[in-house]
Amino acid sequence: MGRYVALGLFLILLIFLGYGLTLNPREVPSPLIGKPAPAFRLPTVADPAKSMGTDDFAGKVTLLNVWASWCVSCRQEHPLLVELARKGSVQVYGLNYKDTRQDARRWLASFGDPYVASAFDEDGRVGIEWGVYGVPETFVIDRKGVIRHKLTGPVTPENWAKTLQPLIQRLQTAD
């Protein structure tokens, strides 16, 4: 029977590999989910004299999108965010991560600005508190200021339709 061992092991391996295709290794669960969003207040990208922070989300379901002008995938997701903001599907705030103000402004000017405001997190300290691994990341925060979901990587039409939109609608209708 020894000669069937290799075949048997291979079949088991195949099952795992096949199942592995349905999983996303980049989906890292965040310990912050279900917890209140870490409070912050930072100057905005647009105007160093003005500031924005978690208080501004004020009882509305919010997307907090972590972005940077040096991030290539941000460019990919950006048109979708602009469209969402235009349609008013959800309020979108930005957290500009480890960037320069000049680059960030130029970037918003050329690709459009979907954000109510973008916080300017130059040294990435707020990003650390929020457990940001890489850019882009998007957090869904409910009306009570609790983080409900974290998306690592760009927002795409697929994950918007499949995950984000249903969740946001549910949160918006919940009391």
Next chain:
Amino acid sequence: MIPEIGHFALILALGVAAVQGVLPLIGTARGIPGWVATAVPAARAQLLLLLVAFGALTYSFVVSDFSVAYVAHNSNTEQPLVYRISAVWGAHEGSLLLWALLLALWTVGVSLFRRGLPDELVARVAATCGLVSIGFLLFMLLTSNPFDRLIPVPTQGRELNPLLQDPGLALHPPMLYMGYVGLVVPFAFAVAALMEGRVDAAWVRWSRPWTLVAWVFLTLGIALGSWWSYYELGWGGWWFWDPVENASLMPWLVATGLLHSLAVTEKRGAFKAWTVLLAIFGFSLSLLGTFLVRSGVLVSVHAFASDPARGVFILIFLAAVVGSSLLLYAWRAPAVAGGGSFELMSRETLLLLNNVVLVAASASILLGTLYPLFMDALGLGKISVGPPYFNSVFVPLALPLVLLLGLGPLVRWKEDSASALARALWPTAAAAVALGTALVVLLGGGTVVGVILSTVLAVWVLLTAGAGLARRLRKRGGLAGLFGLPRAYLGMVVAHLGVAVLTLGIAVSSTYSKERDVNMGVGESAKVGNHDFRFEGVTRLPGPNYLATQGTVRVTREGREVATLHPEKRQYASQSHSMTEAAIHSRLTRDIYVALGEAAQGDAWSLRIYNKPFIQWIWWGSVLMALGGLLAATDRRYRLLAEAARQPGAGGPSRLALAGKR
């Protein structure tokens, strides 16, 4: 127009591959000579068509035809010509085309250098290659067509990842793929042997040089990749146990085992079924590597666009190729099994141990690589397995292997006397311990068990190889006999010396490296090891498609000038973050390595400085191993096979006559 020709050539190649994969097999099974004879011309036609396709893609890159999506995604007009060409295999679709092309090249290679291979065996080998090729061509045409057009046509392309714009990485994939794909030849020979139900010395003599050549390419490909990550990534590391690196190391380990198992099968007729199984494993692992890299089931630093549709396709392909060959093995193994007997103390036993260790090492790397996937699939959480696991599993397996490697060649086939061996070898062993320990003391001491053990073992290999060589030379009347030695033997000695050099390089560089991260203003100095580093500021230099910030660091040792190094950071126009180009000053016994970090306050910069003793030995050791493989592959007995085949009137030697010569 040109891309369409390429696309069309791919489709034709698929048709030809189908003919090559099916007709010869039916022909050999039913005894239809005309169908058997289709194998070789079909393989050649397929090679020609793939050359056309490859040429078409290369042309599209050279003229920057951005209407081809693949070109637009991986090239732009600013990119230097050489990197526009290397971009052909710089990403998923094109590298698949290279895979298919090399596969066809190897197949035609077998048909050209036949060395008296009987028609039927050629037909079966070519057919097996053809079947594999069908899978790759279908994969390309269905999910990853490099000739897909892009509408509207962009005016400028997205640049090739700047990390890949480097001479080392332009060469690394073709080398590595030659190795990966080359393993298809022993695999095809194994499948043919299973179909025929016969493994004999002649079969080994046909398949062994091919295994050697594939192994040489794989060795060089891996070494080149490791060297690249050493000087390009700016971390000073040369191996990261990344899934993609593991994917290349696993087939290498198995192929190394196969080489040794083939030796036993050729000389003693033993391990037949095992040899065949290893040949299947080797190629299966290189296919598995392809799956892991391109399906997105694992997180890796190597960015291949992953796509679930591709994953499903490769999985089916993997199931078909590996599943069917293992099924064939399970069915036919009894037909090829059997062989010579041997005593416990014999070279066979040591080679068996070698195989067990190599396969175990490969299996533990496979386990570590797939572990995150297993845990995730079983719902046990997300984990990552890193260097701590691999080092603690791999090193304890590798070191005993080095011990065996010194001993093996000195032990007789079939039966040897343990006490006689011990008597003959104890002075060598004692000398190895003494010299190895002395070397460690000389290098800086410290009682690190790992480095002492590795150094002693490296010296042990050196001394035993020397002893074996001396013993052979004495029989042949002194040094003059050196050139009369069979190349297979010389190759073994050189490759084993390579292992010693590699072991020494790894042990010493990983123990005695010194590194410092420093912030230095212009004119400031830092001391690392016994060298002083003085930072003289940065200048901006434009490159062809980037802007470099070049630092100048003067290195002195006790006041004497050693070198002036220019580490760079390159900002590519198309990319947001910059690339590091470390500056390295190499000597036989140490590398000085300076990488430019970030700008700090004022005119200061952060710098990473390393002093890495013996690190070059890692790559020189690999080169020696490859050289040894090459020597062995060109041994006289393989050339004699070719000669015999060319004898006029022989009409190709019959299988039986050759088999009888063992």
